[in-house]
Amino acid sequence: MAHVEASVRRPQLVAAARSVLARDGVAKTSLRAVAAEAGVPLGTMQYVFPSKELLLRAVIEDVVGEIAQVIKASAETGGGLEHAIRQGLTAFWAKLVSGHQGLQLMQYELTIYSLRTAGHESLARWQYERYASIIAEWCQEAAHNAGETCAVPFGRLARVMLAGCDGLILQHVCDPNESRSREDLDSLIQMLTSLAGVRPAAAAAEA
Incomplete structure (x- = not known):
């Protein structure tokens, strides 16, 4: 060879x-x-x-990099924060969740593996910090481009968005019902836009 x-x-x-x-x-x-x-x-x-540990670490980094890239590429930041949330989550679900149960199950398994393996705990923390950072960045960019403000810090909005998606993904992996999952995703999007409390920057300054 x-x-x-x-x-x-x-x-x-x-x-x-x-x-x-x-x-x-x-x-x-x-x-x-x-x-x-x-x-x-x-x-x-x-x-x-x-070692298997070094291989799994490389896989975790590769999966996180792929998902982070899709999250970043999927979000349209030119139509305001509410549009970015709705469009970004809908695109993410279509590209990496629907029909990709194996990828999502593998991601959960690798996260648990990291948390349970001495010396690898930081990988799980890095994984979620990476996702949250990217989400916060495109939310902030969308709000800035549209001259809007968000009622909560972008970091908090990103963490809540990530937590909500994780829950829906796990339910979908357990019972892959496409129509129900899309309805639940729409409900999550409504909750997130309500939490964001988007307002024009000028109006927020006058209040």
């Missing part, structure tokens, strides 16, 4: 690990299983990722 640099092999192995994790779960994922999925010798796998 021709030599392939570790920097090139790494994303291939992470992709293979994601396939195994989505199919078999964290407990049944081993370096040997991932090597077989990627079609490489176990020695190659162990050279790039000497």
Whole structure:
């Protein structure tokens, strides 16, 4: 087999690990299983990722990066905060939740794994800080572009949005009822826009 640099092999192995994790779960994922999925010798796998813990850390970082990118790319920030919330969450659900139960289940498993594995607890915290930071940024940008104010700090709005989405996603994974989940998502969006209490900046200054 021709030599392939570790920097090139790494994303291939992470992709293979994601396939195994989505199919078999964290407990049944081993370096040997991932090597077989990627079609490489176990020695190659162990050279790039000497332990399962290092592999799972790379997978968590990869999943977080993908989801963060979709969240950031999905939000339209030119139509005001309420539009950004509605459009962003609707697009996120369509792209990464509906029909993607394996991805969402894998994400939950990896979060729990991080919290239960000594020395990896910070990964779970980083994961949610990353999501919340991106959500807060596009909410703030949308409000700023439209000359609006938000009734609560953008960081709090982002954390509540994230918590609400997590709950709906978990219910959807347990019972993937598309029509019910979309109705529930609409209700969450209404709650979030009410919490945001969007007002024109000029009106807020006069009040």
